[in-house]
Amino acid sequence: MTSPDLPAYLTATLASRLQGVSRTDAAQRSDTISKTYRSGGGSTTIRTESDALAYALARMPATYAAVIASLNALQEIRPDFAPASMLDCGAGPGTATWACAEAFDSLASFTLLDANPALRALAMELARENDRSIAYTLGDATAKIADAASADLVIASYVINELTDTARERLVAAMWAKANDTIVIVEPGTPAGYQRILDARAQLIRAGAHVIAPCPHDDACPLVKPDWCHFSQRLQRSRVHKQLKSAELPYEDEKFIYLAVSRAPIAPRPSRVLAQPVTTKIAITTKLCTKDGVIAAVAPKRDKATYAKFRKLDWGDAVFEHSSSE
Template structure:
């Protein structure tokens, strides 16, 4: 499994850019950008080199961690997947590209799309400083993707939330048309993010895609409101990260939801742990999404072997074998 922590060489490149920059100014820029994102404003407030740096320092680690967690889940089910080409839609500073490069050593070509000039400039600088050759097209992803090359792996991380319904459907369809093998979409782990993933999932299945993860099936999601599917990835905060976010804890838990689909069906697909398992004195209970719907799988303490397996389970894990529900 690939580490969720941003590679040291990328962290070092970003930190080097802080020399001579006011930390309080960077923190203020970061806070403004974060508030705009939470309000659904996207990258509209990122206009300068300083804005791009503040965004990358504050958000790149968590976004990277969420993408890595999604790719780790994909690799667990598709250990033979060895893509050689990547298309990163709405690439920003190249976060998902770096994650894919770390997860798949077989990748040889990297095509990126984004409409933000400041984020594109930062991505190109990071690539040059770290000996990574990329092709980065500036422009609106739903439009520019028409001329983009097809790729074995296509990814869109924290992107479709910035688009209106029509543009989002257009981009999802275009990404699938450019996908030789696998498409991965990562979104914030909120009810709205889950709803967007569900819409994309439905659209892609109708277009002939097969779900790889996190779902163990291609059927309608069995969760009922107000419940929603999402996961959490813990990452370590650097000193700079803590300063910019005015945080005291040495770690951050990024909530996210993802979807990985392929042109080739995968069987069998494992069940998925949908929440942190509950441990009591007599048993461990795990909420699982299975081919038969949502179940509460129980490992009684008296069953030492099963109990030991369940003690290792974490939220988001794949489960290839499990007992019956209560």
């Protein structure tokens, strides 16, 4: 499994760019950008080099962690997947690209698309300083993807939330057309993010895609509102990260939802832990999404083997076998 923490080379490069920059100013820029993202404004407030740096320092660690967690889930089910090329749609500062590069040693070709000049400039700088060759096209991903070469792995990380329904459908369709093998989409772990993933999932299945993760099937999602599917990834905060976010805790828990689909059928597809398992004195109960629907899988303490297995389970884990249910 690839570590969810931002690689040292990226942390060091970003921190070096902060030399001589007011931490107060960077924190204020970061706060403004974060508020704009939460309100659905996307990257519209990122206009300068300082804005891009503040955004990357504050948001890149968590976004990177969510992408790595999604790629780890993909690799657990498809350990033989070795993409040679990738296409990053709405790449921003290249966060998903750097995550894919860490997860897949096989990658040799990196194509990035984004309309934000400041974020593109930062991504190119990060690539140059870390001896990585990338091709980064400046422009709206929904338009520029038409001219991009196909790739083994196509990814969109924290991107489709910025698009209208029509633009989102168009981008998902174009991503599928460009994918030689696999698509990964990562979104914030909110009810709205979950719904966007559900919509993309249904669209891709209609187009012939097969779900790799997190779902154990291609059927309709069995969850009923107000419940929604999402996961959590813990990452360590650097000193700079804590300063910019005015945070005291040495870690952050990023809530996210993801979808990985393939052109080829996937078997076997494991069940998925949908919430933190609940441990009592007599048993461990785990909420599982299975090929037959959502169940409460129970491991009684008297069943030592199953109990020991369930003690190792965490939210988001794949379960290739499960115990009895209630």
